[in-house]
Amino acid sequence: VSTAPKYVLEEQMEELEELAKSADLIVIDKIIQRVKQINPKYLLGEGKLRELIIKAMDMGATLLVFDQNLTPSQIRAITDMTELKVIDRSQLILDIFAKRAHTRDGKVQVELAQLRYMLPRLTGKGTAMSRLAGGIGGRGPGETKLEIDRRRIKERIHHLENELKKLTLARLQRKKRRKEFSIPIVSIIGYTNAGKSTLLNALTKSSVFVEDKMFATLDTSSRRLKFPEEKELIITDTVGFIRDLPEDLVAAFKATLEELEDASLLIHLVDISNPQFENHIEAVNKILKELELETKPVILVFNKIDKLSSFDTKQICSRYNAIGISALDKQTLIPLIEEIKNKLWQEATCTAPL
Numbered sequence: 001v002s003t004a005p006k007y008v009l010e011e012q013m014e015e016l017e018e019l020a021k022s023a024d025l026i027v028i029d030k031i032i033q034r035v036k037q038i039n040p041k042y043l044l045g046e047g048k049l050r051e052l053i054i055k056a057m058d059m060g061a062t063l064l065v066f067d068q069n070l071t072p073s074q075i076r077a078i079t080d081m082t083e084l085k086v087i088d089r090s091q092l093i094l095d096i097f098a099k100r101a102h103t104r105d106g107k108v109q110v111e112l113a114q115l116r117y118m119l120p121r122l123t124g125k126g127t128a129m130s131r132l133a134g135g136i137g138g139r140g141p142g143e144t145k146l147e148i149d150r151r152r153i154k155e156r157i158h159h160l161e162n163e164l165k166k167l168t169l170a171r172l173q174r175k176k177r178r179k180e181f182s183i184p185i186v187s188i189i190g191y192t193n194a195g196k197s198t199l200l201n202a203l204t205k206s207s208v209f210v211e212d213k214m215f216a217t218l219d220t221s222s223r224r225l226k227f228p229e230e231k232e233l234i235i236t237d238t239v240g241f242i243r244d245l246p247e248d249l250v251a252a253f254k255a256t257l258e259e260l261e262d263a264s265l266l267i268h269l270v271d272i273s274n275p276q277f278e279n280h281i282e283a284v285n286k287i288l289k290e291l292e293l294e295t296k297p298v299i300l301v302f303n304k305i306d307k308l309s310s311f312d313t314k315q316i317c318s319r320y321n322a323i324g325i326s327a328l329d330k331q332t333l334i335p336l337i338e339e340i341k342n343k344l345w346q347e348a349t350c351t352a353p354l
């Protein structure tokens with residue numbers, strides 16, 4: 001629902017759909033409503049909203065996702081009208097972060113952001129409150145769901161804030177341990193939908209690596225891979241970048257990326273078929289700088305070359321000095337794997353004094 005021109009709304013809707021997919025939602029319909037003026041209570045007119053709700057229920061939807069952030073009173077007014085669960089873009093993004101946060105710090109930061117977001121949106125006791133409580137479903141803050149109330153949320157926030165302080169120490173210890181452990185970590189970074197998890201899976205299944213049963217999986221987003229010559233690496237997937245990240249969520253986002261500190265090498269993955277790819281590259285580089293990670297070795301990788309002609313692929317890759325791949329086609333990964341090897345092991349030898 002917006003007053004913006006139609007083409008802008010269509011672009012935003014496409015992005016919202018990508019985000020919804022990243023959160024494992026099944027999108028059954030998208031509705032763009034251009035309005036002359038935003039209705040402060042319901043965003044759109046009450047009658048229109050009622051129509052939309054009936055349509056959604058007829059189609060079997062269980063969740064309404066609004067692209068704009070809803071104020072506490074808007075979310076209450078809308079949830080009062082329907083049994084459907086109602087969330088906005090920020091909640092959707094927080095849900096994605098919750099799914100992809102791996103370190104304890106990251107998880108704590110995301111839960112804090114979820115609770116702080118939820119707190120002003122709770123009033124008294126009622127169904128609206130319980131429907132707000134669990135995030136999209138299952139991955140909401142903590143184990144508490146229906147019973148959650150303001151007092152408990154405040155207690156939980158306090159507890160998490162304390163935990164965060166203690167975690168700084170644990171992080172330093174972890175870093176030291178990682179150093180002793182000495183297996184290089186390669187992290188895949190990039191925008192949502194760039195193909196990061198597809199690439200991680202493709203690399204894992206690649207015949208270049210021998211299976212290392214003992215350490216097959218660390219967690220869903222990390223794999224330990226071994227070359228026949230006994231060289232090993234850990235490869236991890238990270239939370240994706242998101243355009244127009246709401247200010248409140250920046251800290252949580254950065255916390256989920258904190259594990260990049262341990263990486264020896266970053267694979268910056270770009271969906272080359274996305275017309276916005278140059279902006280995406282810039283946004284990623286900007287965040288790397290903010291996290292003081294810009295000095296880490298990076299391989300720029302352009303994914304989804306299957307969507308481009310080979311002529312265009314060659315031109316674009318050479319212009320950016322990037323490696324072109326299609327994460328869906330394992331054959332195309334060979335040059336990338338070679339480059340990973342080079343960056344992790346060869347370059348050190350080359351730069352050693354003669």
Ligand code: GDP
Nearest residue numbers: 192193194195196197198240303304326327328
């Ligand atoms: P992530 O959000 O970066 O982890 O992206 P995903 O790995 O979930 O991929 C997003 C979408 O892009 C999925 O639908 C993939 O099947 C698709 N995808 C990934 N790699 C390629 C590719 O090389 N070519 C094409 N055409 N689609 C791809």
